[in-house]
Amino acid sequence: MPRLNANEPFIHPNCAVSHSKFGRYVEIGAGSRVANSVFGDYSYCDRTCDIANAVIGKFANIASFTRIGATDHPMEKASQHHFLYRSQDYWDDADVDEDWFSHRASRVAYVGHDTWIGHGAMIKPEIKIGNGAIVASGAIVTKDVAPYTIVGGNTAQLIRNRYSRAVAEAMEQLAWWDWDHDRLRRALPDFRALSAEAFLEKYA
Numbered sequence: 001m002p003r004l005n006a007n008e009p010f011i012h013p014n015c016a017v018s019h020s021k022f023g024r025y026v027e028i029g030a031g032s033r034v035a036n037s038v039f040g041d042y043s044y045c046d047r048t049c050d051i052a053n054a055v056i057g058k059f060a061n062i063a064s065f066t067r068i069g070a071t072d073h074p075m076e077k078a079s080q081h082h083f084l085y086r087s088q089d090y091w092d093d094a095d096v097d098e099d100w101f102s103h104r105a106s107r108v109a110y111v112g113h114d115t116w117i118g119h120g121a122m123i124k125p126e127i128k129i130g131n132g133a134i135v136a137s138g139a140i141v142t143k144d145v146a147p148y149t150i151v152g153g154n155t156a157q158l159i160r161n162r163y164s165r166a167v168a169e170a171m172e173q174l175a176w177w178d179w180d181h182d183r184l185r186r187a188l189p190d191f192r193a194l195s196a197e198a199f200l201e202k203y204a
Contacts, residue, residue, distance in 0.1 A: 006181070009039070012047075024181075029064065036105050037069070040113070042177075053105050053125060057113035058177040063137070068123045069109040074100065112147065113177040131172055132162060147172060163196055170200050 118137035136152030
């Protein structure tokens, strides 16, 4: 029997999950935190990830120790410390700053379909990672990443295109990530054996 299923996510031990939704065949690695986020079908994160205020597409591959939607501090204020917005932790008569937390939650990071986010990468709030893109290990992403490109470094810069523009556009049009589970299974031998170009010749 398959380890993953369409009915509920496979959440490993010691995870902190709040206000989040999960598609089919999703896996959340041990010790990860997922808050105010959505995971599309078949996406997973490995161990000890920190994902907040994010929309993750389908078939996303998120390596361990990745941080997506890293929260920020109120740099324009007199202080940027927790006491400004987690005030109830310091005084009996002070409440949390709901406006600040709403502001944080509104700054959503987007990770596209069939993406690969390398070990220890960080994706800042309001960044969009295009379909099929690769973010190298340790990269800090502060700008949008185009579909089917590979970026790396601090701050992340283009390394190269994953496919030619024609192949990338054709793959986006094919949108195999929207195929149903049975069709994916039938095409599995071709996913394994064919190049992207040959796969498009057969299925596009």
